[in-house]
Amino acid sequence: MYWTGLSPDEARQFLANKDKSKRDKRMGLKEAVQKYVKDGDNIGIGGFVNARQPVATVFEIARQGRKDLTLSFQSAGLAIEYLAGAMALDDSKNNIKRLELAYWAHEAFGISPLFRYLTENNKVELEDWSNYNMSARFKAGSMGLPFIPCRSPLGSDMLKTNRAKIIDCPFTERPIMLLPASHPDIALIHVQEADIYGNCRIQGPLYTCPEISMASAHTIVTCDRLIEHDDMTRYPNRISIPFFSVDAVIEVPFGSYPGNCNGIHYFDEKHIPEFRTACEKFRKGDPVALQKYYDDYVFGVENFAQFIDKIPFEQLQYVQKIEPSTTLEAAFKVLE
Amino acid sequence: MYWTGLSPDEARQFLANKDKSKRDKRMGLKEAVQKYVKDGDNIGIGGFVNARQPVATVFEIARQGRKDLTLSFQSAGLAIEYLAGAMALDDSKNNIKRLELAYWAHEAFGISPLFRYLTENNKVELEDWSNYNMSARFKAGSMGLPFIPCRSPLGSDMLKTNRAKIIDCPFTERPIMLLPASHPDIALIHVQEADIYGNCRIQGPLYTCPEISMASAHTIVTCDRLIEHDDMTRYPNRISIPFFSVDAVIEVPFGSYPGNCNGIHYFDEKHIPEFRTACEKFRKGDPVALQKYYDDYVFGVENFAQFIDKIPFEQLQYVQKIEPSTTLEAAFKVLE
Amino acid sequence: MTKYAEDFTAQEMIVVAGSRTLVDNKVVFAGTGLPMVAITLAQLTHSPGIIPVFEAGAVGPSLSRGLPLSVGDSRTTFRANYLLGLNSAFELTQRGFADIGFIGGAEIDPYGNLNSTMMGEFPENYQKPKVRLPGSGGASDMACSCEQTIIIMVHEPRRFNKKLNYITSPGYLDGTPNARWRAGLAGQGPYRVITTKAVLGFDDETKRMKLIATLPGETVKSVQDATGFELIIPSDVYEFEPPTVEEIRLIREAIDPKGYFVRKKIKE
Amino acid sequence: MTKYAEDFTAQEMIVVAGSRTLVDNKVVFAGTGLPMVAITLAQLTHSPGIIPVFEAGAVGPSLSRGLPLSVGDSRTTFRANYLLGLNSAFELTQRGFADIGFIGGAEIDPYGNLNSTMMGEFPENYQKPKVRLPGSGGASDMACSCEQTIIIMVHEPRRFNKKLNYITSPGYLDGTPNARWRAGLAGQGPYRVITTKAVLGFDDETKRMKLIATLPGETVKSVQDATGFELIIPSDVYEFEPPTVEEIRLIREAIDPKGYFVRKKIKE
DSSP states (O other): OOOSBOOHHHHHHHHHTSOOOOOOOBOOHHHHHHHHOOTTOEEEEOSBBTBSOOHHHHHHHHHHOOOSEEEEOSEEOHHHHHHHHHHHHOTTTSOEEEEEESEEBOGGGOBOHHHHHHHHTTOSEEEEOOHHHHHHHHHHHHHTOSEEEEOTTTTSGGGGTSSOEEEEOTTTOSEEEEEEOOBOSEEEEEEEEEOTTOOEEOOSOOBTHHHHHHHSSEEEEEEEEEBOHHHHHTSGGGOOBOGGGOSEEEEOTTTTTTSBBTTTBOOOTTHHHHHHHHHHHHHTTOOHHHHHHHHHHTTTSSSHHHHHHTSOHHHHHHHHHTOOSOOOOOOOBOOO | OOOSBOOHHHHHHHHHTSOOOOOOOBOOHHHHHHHHOOTTOEEEEOSBBTBSOOHHHHHHHHHHOOOSEEEEOSEEOHHHHHHHHHHHHOTTTSOEEEEEESEEBOGGGOBOHHHHHHHHTTOSEEEEOOHHHHHHHHHHHHHTOSEEEEOTTTTSGGGGTSSOEEEEOTTTOSEEEEEEOOBOSEEEEEEEEEOTTOOEEOOSOOBTHHHHHHHSSEEEEEEEEEBOHHHHHTSGGGOOBOGGGOSEEEEOTTTTTTSBBTTTBOOOTTHHHHHHHHHHHHHTTOOHHHHHHHHHHTTTSSSHHHHHHTSOHHHHHHHHHTOOSOOOOOOOBOOO | OOOBOSOOOHHHHHHHHHHHHOOTTOEEEEOSSHHHHHHHHHHHTTOTTOEEEOTTSEESOOOTTOOOSSTTSGGGOTTOSEEOBHHHHHHHHHHTOOSEEEEEOSEEOTTOOEEOSEESOTTTTTTSOSEEOOOOTTHHHHHHHSSEEEEEEOOOGGGBBSSOSOOOBOSSTTOOTTHHHHHTOOSOOEEEEEESSEEEEEOTTTOOEEEEEEOTTOOHHHHHHTOBSOOBOOTTOEEOOOOBHHHHHIIIIIIOTTOSSSSSOOOO | OOOBOSOOOHHHHHHHHHHHHOOTTOEEEEOSSHHHHHHHHHHHTTOTTOEEEOTTSEESOOOTTOOOSSTTSGGGOTTOSEEOBHHHHHHHHHHTOOSEEEEEOSEEOTTOOEEOSEESOTTTTTTSOSEEOOOOTTHHHHHHHSSEEEEEEOOOGGGBOSSOSOOOBOSSTTOOTTHHHHHTOOSOOEEEEEESSEEEEEOTTTOOEEEEEEOTTOOHHHHHHTOSSOOBOOTTOEEOOOOBHHHHHIIIIIIOTTOSSSSSOOOO
16 A cells, blocks of 8 residues: 555654644745645645635645645646646646546536646546545545545446455445545645634535645645634634644635635636636647736736736626625634 | 444435425424334434433433333433433333443533442443544444444453454554444434424534434434524524434423533533432432432423423523523524 | 427436426435536426535525536525535435435446546556546445436437446446445435436346437437447337426526526537 | 642642643643643643643633533633534544643553543453443543543552553553554553652653652652552652642632532542
């Protein structure tokens, strides 16, 4: 058995030695990525398909450049498409070595052009799992277990290439899968609200964000809003990730744009196809649109706010206006 | 391997055939106990030690009488002490056959006299586990898994008498415990707020209530307040147990009294010792006080409200006044 | 008298057939795309009590805020009756709370096994597939652990194959008796396959795909011709009742007015 | 100059010693009773940044609403930084988030193994014990999976035994090299034993209990006499600094004024 990221015993050892104190963890996103994302890392990607994905953090990684990455996720879309785009344009600066995944596409917005590009040209190593498998692997990691049992997808071809094992249950004598835990080196999570210590309040589906964070050696949290600690702990039952699982907290409004962020904004149904079309052109042999997209929005800006600046105001207003979920109640901002 | 309650395959089959529709599940507590609690059942006990325990439901069971029960819980106090008291007074009417447990006592209020009475006289069959073990066994049940791995308490004598198995982890090659799932026949849960369909909003520690409910074949929920369904679904992230896991919903104010119910009332530090002292006298050979307690409060009343009626108003006011947790926000009552 | 629609697309027909296959008050775990549309149509017509479950975490939401573009988006969460995450959704399914799983696939075999992973030789070309598909997502989990599954497919010969390139979502596996049970699976397996040409089921004994009804404009022959393996054709195959005017109106005006899932051209 | 208290009980001394053993900014998983008092005292004196965890689910609450009478009661939840249930508390401990577990026990052996289950012959009389104790609760999980444990005990010969009636909470097991690792355990094991007479630790090599400091009024001999097995007595045993006036005041006036845990008579 080989482990990607940390082995269960390494992950335990790492955490045992870690400072878990409640301290101000605010820093710039640039600094956070410099400090916590290394070449060769296994990166756990938060969010689900194009919702609440860590887009801003991926933009920063693409700007800084990281190599030999393993990406671990259940279903992802934009965040990894953006990393794949950076790799497609210059794989000496950014490159993904390996994928542990269940799904890479964009649902209503179509399949992923760059996933096809990377795989059909054998540019990444693949390990396929189901959504539940990847979620449960992070969960096993977050629980401090080396593996977790699972009933699906027994009978599928996934088991022929991934690291799951089938045993006879010692209690029922029926076959059952054991999934090895996943302990990424770094978790990238975007949430609606966090406090300066790293406590996160997620609204809407949690996806697998708490498990990914608690399974990983480090976690970078970006949030749409930094809120007062007192406001956070007024509702302890609503805290989704506890502070001691988080290393860096960065307030990045619209940090999962152009995806959906529950209670903040819906998908940008104009911008996503714009990006996806550029990716599709690249797959078909024409890199110009993709290069221009990155020059305009990723490499040509210093930070995510400058990218958001380039989106027409009306378009930003619109995605907020059509957001169907309960709008977050106003919260006090942390004073600088 | 033998199973108490349902085996994993039986539990799956039972649930597959069950009506999961969203329907009004209000009924009387008497009717609910008649319908769902049978002789020979394995009963999953909600709450933790003396907090949010299903006291009202246990009173009703004691009045109706049930035999050959298996009780499954992590740490419990009042609810099972009340059942044990009914058994101590007349074991032809109520009796507990078996305990799968981690702890039975009352923390600051002292040890359990009747647990000592039952065990030291060999009146119940014992299976000891840790708190995490019992919680994880319910969790395995709620997840539809036949077992769940666990790292504790490896090395303890508990493993010599309970049904856990130790295997070498097929990934790390280190020893690990496998805990068999628990699927009680019936879960008894008390919560602060529920709606008529059975959705529950728990404030404060969830203990293992969601897992016990979802692992069990049936669930009886008592709640301090029945609230409007619209009020419940306004905050979907706060729903702790979904309606389709619940069979009966009964509004029983003070349903976990004299224990603590987060946000509603604290412990009654007068009434608990009164009951416990009667139990201790019984253990030492004098059944008079215990018989009187039951005649006054359990057998001598028709329902839980009549028991609460016998507690001085000031005492009830006091336990509400000293409750330290955030008071629940006012919610609309369901119209009759 | 029921008024039937005179003009409808193959995708619309699929949605109508999918909707009519659903039964009221059941818990239906919804895959992305057409299943979401079919569930909404069923709720708006014959089965208001259907309880949708979405893998990203939402259980029993009201789908009144517009058609979700993703099974994890905000439109799946309005007035949900439970809302945690992927683990909770799949755990409750593994436990047995999901009566029906409603999924799609790119390729299917006679035993209802599905491929949504890759085209090309497996395992030889797994790391460099001819065509790489998005991957399992939650479909394989639903196919394994929902009590029954309903599959929605485009009906073309190259998608109905004797042998799949890759088994992503287990159906009846090799069709031998109790194959699913012996594999360790919990759910019963595929109940219906709804395609652009037919409604299909599975033979109780052999677990092979059988024709149940032909969709409007199709015949037993046209269905068999579009299928890359031999179907069981029972004597009681019937013609499926065409979509009603109201069903088509609901799809076009109320459920998917922008045509995100329904009017999309069927992809090659 | 520090003013020392002139009058204090053995239980108060235990609490003070327990408090002083804690280090600031650590995550401390608190068992019921004296550990809760000691943590609060540490927070009010030298270590305001201690992060308490309670097994019923509360992580990092403020303990300003009164001494909890139970590790699951409302007083453990005020302004908590995470609040789910038992599984989550033990999972994060198993993962490695809990630096210290702070537990009690009824009986201890030279290797720091604890019994809180039963007195009598095991396994012969397991189903009819001489004395039945409350059971493990979460103590055995804490002893296994917290990175280190601190044990609080009443110091009496019958509680310090060569061989336990029953091992509930593993310490260093049989004391052989890497016994815990070989058993599959994650945490390092017992760090200190705080008793009514002494502060004890464990020899790095043999894992046997050693005396570190005698509490006020005790001597090496009085501690050894109250111990049912031979202690390792290093040359650097020292006298523990007595409780200060302020520590005793805090315990009596601020933390446990009703004497729920601290002034209780030590039970026979």
